[in-house]
Amino acid sequence: TTARPTRTLRWGDKAGTPSACSRMATTRQLSVVVPAYDEALNIRPLTERLFAATRAAKLETELIVADDESSGSEATREVVEALVKEGYSVRLHARRRSEGRGLSSAVLLGFQQAHYEAVLCMDADLQHEPEAVPAIAAPILAGSADFTVGSRNVGGGGLGFEWSLVRRVISAGATSLAWPLSGSSDPMSGFFCLRKATLARGADAGVNTMGFKIGLELMVRCRCSAVVDVPITFQERVAGESKLSMKQNVEYVRQLASLYAFKFGLPTLAAVGLLLLAIALFVLRWLVHALL
Numbered sequence: 203t204t205a206r207p208t209r210t211l212r213w214g215d216k217a218g219t220p221s222a223c224s225r226m227a228t229t230r231q232l233s234v235v236v237p238a239y240d241e242a243l244n245i246r247p248l249t250e251r252l253f254a255a256t257r258a259a260k261l262e263t264e265l266i267v268a269d270d271e272s273s274g275s276e277a278t279r280e281v282v283e284a285l286v287k288e289g290y291s292v293r294l295h296a297r298r299r300s301e302g303r304g305l306s307s308a309v310l311l312g313f314q315q316a317h318y319e320a321v322l323c324m325d326a327d328l329q330h331e332p333e334a335v336p337a338i339a340a341p342i343l344a345g346s347a348d349f350t351v352g353s354r355n356v357g358g359g360g361l362g363f364e365w366s367l368v369r370r371v372i373s374a375g376a377t378s379l380a381w382p383l384s385g386s387s388d389p390m391s392g393f394f395c396l397r398k399a400t401l402a403r404g405a406d407a408g409v410n411t412m413g414f415k416i417g418l419e420l421m422v423r424c425r426c427s428a429v430v431d432v433p434i435t436f437q438e439r440v441a442g443e444s445k446l447s448m449k450q451n452v453e454y455v456r457q458l459a460s461l462y463a464f465k466f467g468l469p470t471l472a473a474v475g476l477l478l479l480a481i482a483l484f485v486l487r488w489l490v491h492a493l494l
Contacts, residue, residue, distance in 0.1 A: 235312030241326035242277035252332035259336035265292040268308040306416040322395040349426040352393030352434040359433030
């Protein structure tokens, strides 16, 4: 199956030919989904900052915390219950280990349970600033984009802390490998927004619920043709520990191979071979520059 070419636009640019989403009237309702795993310490500050930002932007907002069972799940439940009593529109879906797990499936589950048409995903660890939510949602709510991405790599975006050389190299390499699939400057970003109508386009495309980069997965499988990069500052984790592991790096490569096969019609084996070759060349190039 060959997907339509994806164009990356800046918020405020003309989106081109109207799609189904761009013909919809502007709305001011937004469902925010936060996948969580042992993130109890971050839920309160995230909620308070999110609703302060969306109220200032006059957005009617709900927050869904999609929590996979962990040692911190009980604490997460207590925090959410307290927030509800304080008047916040926040819901918790606590998923037991036997019911499934994983970031991508948690996000999709949250989207299914969302009350509103426009759905936004962000991390629970506060590396995604809640204050950026209205800007990322704006093109979707205005009907001028299929998909928006909170990007570190456009003008006005960046990092709010110092990344090690190794992390910068890994991030640059992974981004380069994904760029042909989406055209977004930050295709691995987990800070994104779309409509349920757009999400439905991927229903028969075999969305991989085990993939780690669900935003990239949806951009490709849902055939998003108008992708808007919105600048964000990616911050350092406030509390808890990173969930990134070597296993997830391997899963990312497998996910890329599947997406290349889907978009460009390549046999999966050939796609895997090309990806491995690209990775090897990238590492070799970096080593040469590092040693010279």
